[in-house]
Amino acid sequence: MPELPEVETVVRGLRPLWVGRRIARVVQRRPDLRFPFPNNFSKRLEGEGVVGLGRRAKYMLADLSSGEVLLMHLGMSGSFRVVHGSDESGPGKFHHVRSKLSAHDHVVFHMSNGAIVTFNDPRRFGYMKLIRRDDLNQDPMIEALGPEPLGNAFDGAMLAAACHGKKTSLKAALSDQKVVAGLGNIYVCEALHRAHLSPKRQASTIALKSGAPRPSANALAGSIKTVLNDAIHAGGSSLRDHRQTDGDLGYFQHSFRVYDRAGEKCPTPKCKGKIKRIVQGTRSTFFCPVCQK
Numbered sequence: 001m002p003e004l005p006e007v008e009t010v011v012r013g014l015r016p017l018w019v020g021r022r023i024a025r026v027v028q029r030r031p032d033l034r035f036p037f038p039n040n041f042s043k044r045l046e047g048e049g050v051v052g053l054g055r056r057a058k059y060m061l062a063d064l065s066s067g068e069v070l071l072m073h074l075g076m077s078g079s080f081r082v083v084h085g086s087d088e089s090g091p092g093k094f095h096h097v098r099s100k101l102s103a104h105d106h107v108v109f110h111m112s113n114g115a116i117v118t119f120n121d122p123r124r125f126g127y128m129k130l131i132r133r134d135d136l137n138q139d140p141m142i143e144a145l146g147p148e149p150l151g152n153a154f155d156g157a158m159l160a161a162a163c164h165g166k167k168t169s170l171k172a173a174l175s176d177q178k179v180v181a182g183l184g185n186i187y188v189c190e191a192l193h194r195a196h197l198s199p200k201r202q203a204s205t206i207a208l209k210s211g212a213p214r215p216s217a218n219a220l221a222g223s224i225k226t227v228l229n230d231a232i233h234a235g236g237s238s239l240r241d242h243r244q245t246d247g248d249l250g251y252f253q254h255s256f257r258v259y260d261r262a263g264e265k266c267p268t269p270k271c272k273g274k275i276k277r278i279v280q281g282t283r284s285t286f287f288c289p290v291c292q293k
């Protein structure tokens with residue numbers, strides 16, 4: 001499943017092709033993905049300029065000149081592919097992949113600069129919505145979200161306040177979109193390891209009785225930013241075939257310190273522990289029982 005860093009890299013990859021351009025034509029090949037497409041979807045997009053392209057949690061948000069926002073979610077297996085200029089008749093590897101998966105090409109955006117941006121989603125858990133910009137923050141999907149982990153406002157104090165009094169595990173708290181938005185299972189595990197905090201620890205223990213942050217809250221907020229930024233820098237980290245928006249075939253490569261590494265030696269310097277896998281909720285947690293307290 002594409003995680004926040006992948007979504008961010010998709011946004012960054014699409015931005016130069018979309019922002020300041022017009023959506024000339026939209027080909028919609030199905031009535032629905034996870035949800036039905038909005039009424040008159042292609043008509044409402046065609047001719048509109050893209051004023052901005054951003055991200056909130058794992059939602060991609062394209063601001064249109066009409067005053068609407070195109071919200072896009074990649075779901076489990078969604079990806080964008082770009083053909084621009086000479087690449088259209090381009091190299092074999094690209095052509096091969098396109099034809100192989102074309103049955104899953106559900107939406108094609110033809111941009112005014114000639115770029116063709118195709119949304120492909122074999123499992124169809126992705127979706128697209130059109131929302132008035134003025135109504136965006138009241139949209140149920142957006143309204144429920146907590147702070148953006150890479151936002152300037154997110155820090156130890158904010159994290160401690162959100163965990164204050166919480167009797168759930170730290171793992172469960174960090175997986176809660178109201179505590180911090182868009183942090184998936186992988187990055188929760190990685191951030192906790194980096195901060196040397198056990199995923200089983202009660203969430204409230206990172207806050208003082210007053211709700212003010214303990215040093216652990218500051219360490220954890222810092223680790224969250226670091227693991228996400230490292231992954232974005234590495235180009236994302238999905239384990240499956242999430243393609244980069246430039247049409248590149250490559251799998252996102254990023255090495256995790258604990259995720260999916262059960263039985264391996266803990267990478268913390270001087271730690272003699274081995275990575276352990278446990279199940280919390282319904283999800284796997286990977287951690288080091290020796291250096292994560």
Ligand SMILES: [Zn+2]
Nearest residue numbers: 266271288291
């Ligand atoms: Zn360790």
